[in-house]
Amino acid sequence: MGLAIFNSCEEKGDFGLGSDDVAPIEFDVESISLSSGIVWLDSINSANLGRVFVGEHSGSGFGDMTAKGYMGLDLNEASHPTLTADDILDSVKINFNINFLYDTSSANRSLSLRAYKIGESFPSDRYITRSELIQTNELIASGDLSIERFDSVYSVDVDLNWAQQVFDGIRDDNVTFDSQLGFNGFFPGFVFRHEGTSDNIFGITTGANFEVVFYYSVPLTDGNTANRTITMTGAGQPTFHHLTSDRSATDFAVVQETGIEYNQVSRLVVQAGVGLVTKLDISDLERFANTNDNAIVNLAEVTFGPIGDLPQGLSPPSTLLLLLTDERNTVISDGGALRAIQEDGVNVISQGFPLQLRYNETDRTYTSSITSYVRSYLNNTFRRNEVFIYPSNMNLSANGLTIGLDDLQIKIFYSRLR
Numbered sequence: 001m002g003l004a005i006f007n008s009c010e011e012k013g014d015f016g017l018g019s020d021d022v023a024p025i026e027f028d029v030e031s032i033s034l035s036s037g038i039v040w041l042d043s044i045n046s047a048n049l050g051r052v053f054v055g056e057h058s059g060s061g062f063g064d065m066t067a068k069g070y071m072g073l074d075l076n077e078a079s080h081p082t083l084t085a086d087d088i089l090d091s092v093k094i095n096f097n098i099n100f101l102y103d104t105s106s107a108n109r110s111l112s113l114r115a116y117k118i119g120e121s122f123p124s125d126r127y128i129t130r131s132e133l134i135q136t137n138e139l140i141a142s143g144d145l146s147i148e149r150f151d152s153v154y155s156v157d158v159d160l161n162w163a164q165q166v167f168d169g170i171r172d173d174n175v176t177f178d179s180q181l182g183f184n185g186f187f188p189g190f191v192f193r194h195e196g197t198s199d200n201i202f203g204i205t206t207g208a209n210f211e212v213v214f215y216y217s218v219p220l221t222d223g224n225t226a227n228r229t230i231t232m233t234g235a236g237q238p239t240f241h242h243l244t245s246d247r248s249a250t251d252f253a254v255v256q257e258t259g260i261e262y263n264q265v266s267r268l269v270v271q272a273g274v275g276l277v278t279k280l281d282i283s284d285l286e287r288f289a290n291t292n293d294n295a296i297v298n299l300a301e302v303t304f305g306p307i308g309d310l311p312q313g314l315s316p317p318s319t320l321l322l323l324l325t326d327e328r329n330t331v332i333s334d335g336g337a338l339r340a341i342q343e344d345g346v347n348v349i350s351q352g353f354p355l356q357l358r359y360n361e362t363d364r365t366y367t368s369s370i371t372s373y374v375r376s377y378l379n380n381t382f383r384r385n386e387v388f389i390y391p392s393n394m395n396l397s398a399n400g401l402t403i404g405l406d407d408l409q410i411k412i413f414y415s416r417l418r
Contacts, residue, residue: 025415027298032410033284037263039329039388040255041275045395047127047240051099051203053273053398054113054241055194060314062271062400063247065102067201070133072122072189072237073212075180080230083171088217090227092158094141095211099150100203102398105313109148112196113156115141122188127240129273135191138162147202158212167214170230189237201398210234243398245274251402252276259329267308268408271400272317272391279325280408283385288412289378295414300374303409304357304389305365308402316401317391320357320366324384331388341387344372348382356392374412 046052052069094115101109119134143156166187169177176182192204204210214230247253251267261279268278307316322341324332332339340354355373357366376382391397 025417027413027415029411029413030288030292032282032288032412034408034410035263035281036268036405036408037261037279038252038255038265038269039261039277039279040258041277041329041331042258044129044243044273044275045126046129046131046243047125048206048238049395050206051396052192052206052239052241053100053201053203053243054192055102055111055198055201057102057199057201057398059199060311060400061250061308061402062269062274062276063245063250063252065201065243065245065274065398067194067241067243067398068135069192069204069239069241070118070122070127070189071192071204071206071210071234071239072184073187074233074235074237075177075183076232076235077178077180077183080170080177081228083167083216084218085171086219087171087228089160089164089167090215090217092160092163092212092214093155094158095153095155095213097150097153097205097209098147098202099205100201100397101147102201103199103311103313104315107313108198108200109146110196110198111145111147111154111200111202112194112198113141113143113145114139114193114195115156116191116193117162118188118191120188122184122238124238127238129241129243129275131240132242133188133191140190144196163214167216167230203396206234206237206239208233208235243273245271261329266405268403268405269400270317270320270389270391270403271398272394272396273398275394276400277323278389278403278408279329280322280387280389281385282387282410285374285377285385285410286383289380292378292414292416295378295416297371297375297378297412297414299369299413300371301367301409301411301413302357302370303365303367303411304403305360305363305407307364307407308404310401315399316359317393317397317399318359319392320359321354321390321392322357322370323354323388323390325386325388327386331390338390340390341370341373344369346372348373348376370410 053067058064117138119136141158212232217225324339337351343353357368
């Protein structure tokens with residue numbers, strides 16, 4: 001009831017029942033001063049996420065982005081048939097799904113996919129968006145596609161010279177094709193690139209839904225032929241993507257080094273994939289706590305926005321988090337989870353319920369309550385003064401937003417006895 005009464009009050013005022021034994025309550029609202037800057041995070045994981053990015057994009061205000069994907073191939077040797085000298089390889093296809101489009105408009109759906117051979121070993125390891133492997137000039141597969149639906153299967157042709165080596169090796173019981181280890185020495189994996197004019201970043205599905213299918217013919221005793229297949233997939237194989245952004249022609253051109261806070265900027269930015277976050281200093285909460293030690297916090301609300309305009313087809317992150325950080329300008333990991341301000345009503349030092357600020361398309365803002373956090377701050381139970389505005393899909397997207405320096409607010413609605 002106190003919150004409902006309070007929300008109806010917009011200015012400082014008294015509340016009482018008109019009797020001497022009821023102390024009047026004063027309601028007030030105060031904005032917390034914030035300082036902010038931009039940080040380029042050092043290590044954004046891009047390994048084994050269920051997708052790899054390929055493509056290029058410019059003109060979004062975030063810089064010129066370029067992405068290429070790396071994927072190993074499961075030999076699937078246990079399923080190999082016994083081939084004879086009469087069996088004939090007809091064709092080979094790579095079949096895959098697209099599960100992400102940076103630009104969802106209909107204008108940039110043409111994918112000119114090229115798959116090259118990786119030129120070095122490709123161990124299962126930790127890869128980040130800045131990681132790269134050597135690419136050879138050996139073109140394994142290529143195709144030009146129009147991406148219309150996420151539930152469609154797309155196919156490109158595999159080079160028959162390479163495919164014939166694999167087919168003959170399986171038929172001849174070559175040791176290279178008897179084990180995954182031997183096969184990895186012959187073919188470490190694919191480097192996927194987009195080499196067309198379409199301005200987009202595409203996400204290729206990895207894992208078991210990525211297939212290399214060998215179509216071959218088997219002669220039958222009656223003179224007919226039977227069509228058969230050998231299928232290899234990406235199941236259990238390492239994947240990652242390399243994603244870079246040239247920001248030299250943007251409002252954030254000054255951001256050139258990771259782990260540095262840049263506060264001499266005209267606008268703020270948050271962008272998934274490349275690792276750009278806005279850092280907030282909320283230490284003015286300490287001043288509020290020292291001057292309002294008897295305050296009862298009814299509501300503490302954080303609002304970001306309205307965000308800057310985006311080109312047609314681009315969307316901002318659907319959800320933002322408030323991750324804890326410090327003077328090192330890194331995220332803080334605890335048992336595999338990233339430390340964050342938590343939802344109201346849960347333990348403020350827990351890890352499993354990070355506060356989520358969801359995007360409101362109507363007013364183009366992100367808003368949520370941090371009441372529990374501010375109460376714990378006033379009670380000196382838990383205090384952290386530096387946070388990142390961090391997209392919840394940092395690893396799986398390239399979506400971003402810009403925001404004005406004055407479009408970040410924390411308001412505290414509180415009451416106290418006079």
